[in-house]
Amino acid sequence: MSELFVIKDSLANKISFYHLMLLMASLPFDRFYSHIILISYAIHTLIHLKKGDVKRVFNLRTLVLQSVFLVTVSGTIYTPTPGEAFTEWGKQITILIFPVFFCLNPLDLKKYKSQLLLSFALVCTATVVYLFADVFKTLHHYHLPYSAMFTGAFTNHNFSEPIGMHATFFSMQIVLSLTYLLTLLIKEISVSKRLFYFICSVILAAGLLQLCSKSALIAFLVIVNFTIPFFILTGVGRRRFVLVSVSLSLLLFAGVLRSGAFRERFVNELTLDLAKSTAGETEDGRLARWNAAAGLIKKAPVLGYGSGSEIGLLQDAFYNKKLYNSYLNRLNVHSQYLSFLIKTGILGLLTYLATLAFGFTIAFKQKDVLFFSFMLLIAIVSLSENLLDVDKGVCFYAFFFSFFAFSTEKPQKIGWNPMKIRFFQGKKAMPGSIIAEPIAIN
Numbered sequence: 001m002s003e004l005f006v007i008k009d010s011l012a013n014k015i016s017f018y019h020l021m022l023l024m025a026s027l028p029f030d031r032f033y034s035h036i037i038l039i040s041y042a043i044h045t046l047i048h049l050k051k052g053d054v055k056r057v058f059n060l061r062t063l064v065l066q067s068v069f070l071v072t073v074s075g076t077i078y079t080p081t082p083g084e085a086f087t088e089w090g091k092q093i094t095i096l097i098f099p100v101f102f103c104l105n106p107l108d109l110k111k112y113k114s115q116l117l118l119s120f121a122l123v124c125t126a127t128v129v130y131l132f133a134d135v136f137k138t139l140h141h142y143h144l145p146y147s148a149m150f151t152g153a154f155t156n157h158n159f160s161e162p163i164g165m166h167a168t169f170f171s172m173q174i175v176l177s178l179t180y181l182l183t184l185l186i187k188e189i190s191v192s193k194r195l196f197y198f199i200c201s202v203i204l205a206a207g208l209l210q211l212c213s214k215s216a217l218i219a220f221l222v223i224v225n226f227t228i229p230f231f232i233l234t235g236v237g238r239r240r241f242v243l244v245s246v247s248l249s250l251l252l253f254a255g256v257l258r259s260g261a262f263r264e265r266f267v268n269e270l271t272l273d274l275a276k277s278t279a280g281e282t283e284d285g286r287l288a289r290w291n292a293a294a295g296l297i298k299k300a301p302v303l304g305y306g307s308g309s310e311i312g313l314l315q316d317a318f319y320n321k322k323l324y325n326s327y328l329n330r331l332n333v334h335s336q337y338l339s340f341l342i343k344t345g346i347l348g349l350l351t352y353l354a355t356l357a358f359g360f361t362i363a364f365k366q367k368d369v370l371f372f373s374f375m376l377l378i379a380i381v382s383l384s385e386n387l388l389d390v391d392k393g394v395c396f397y398a399f400f401f402s403f404f405a406f407s408t409e410k411p412q413k414i415g416w417n418p419m420k421i422r423f424f425q426g427k428k429a430m431p432g433s434i435i436a437e438p439i440a441i442n
Helices: 011-026 031-047 053-057 060-075 082-104 109-141 146-150 157-163 167-187 191-211 214-232 235-258 260-273 286-299 310-320 324-328 336-366 369-381 391-405
Strands: 421-426 429-436
Touching (some): 011 031, 011 109, 031 391, 053 082, 109 146, 109 167, 109 191, 109 391, 157 167, 157 191, 167 369, 214 235, 214 260, 214 369, 286 310, 286 324, 336 391, 369 391
């Protein structure tokens, strides 16, 4: 693992590399750390800025990556709540910043992409281990049975509470890390490394299940059953992988149905989210909030009501619809697509959809499984969460969208056979040692 932290490059690029590694490592924790590291990275980039570097910023790729922030700025012109609009500027400023500094900084992201992603995956793994350790410590302190860890007291937001992270946004980081480790597990030929990646993957999968984020879990199941086999496998290897992944997905679904806490979270709450509201309910589902938002959208479909206007408008709509839980908790619409329709109308939504299409197109053309998985994750979570209204959601979107857009590469397809092994004779291994062998496809 020593090669993970060592690069052969100029001193300035080494400092940039470690800045990005620390920035990625800070994402699962308080935003204070990621903001401080980002400021340091920006200052370092400006110190080493050369004449003519600024010209690289002015291109279509940068403009598209910044488009969501520009939509928020344009919605400020006609908003009735300028104070709330400028607050959104503050939350989304990283969407403006990351593409600029990735353009200005000379570090070759494509060259060090694998090292940075692996370090991020290991940090997420260590964080999940810490959260489970906290659960076991609490169980021991209160003399509770280990089965209690699968109750509501230790799942979802209660599981991620020690690090102060929203369960869905931390789940998104886990999904991206887990996807990367699975690609390494498929390609790796070293038995010891494959075992290590497998253990880390199991830990991340357990954390993802414990966090109980419905949208993130759905995104992961789509990624593991369709995206990974399509992008990096072929032939018999693809069919075998799909058979294994679908079987495990069905076993997971069966386990969810048998567990009270998981069935409540994944089945009962999903049913509530998609059910129409009725008088006397203490909980409001997402569909009820979406119906309340639809009435607002119909009155201003093209331009919306302006940036920062969502919560105030929804308060009145929730009260009139008797959605008192949503009203008292000042909830947003819980859908990034509907949020754009409320604040910046059809034009804002089309801009967001075009931005997502831009990412999907590049990822598909470059056969970049991680980039495509990231875009899929963003698109699916946007159905049920206001991803760009929360700092950690914005940072995840802004950093990784720019990171993948500036570091795309075309991976080699391989055939996957988990059962195939061979005897290796060579200087780097003892004669007769056994290693797994992926089959390269040209």
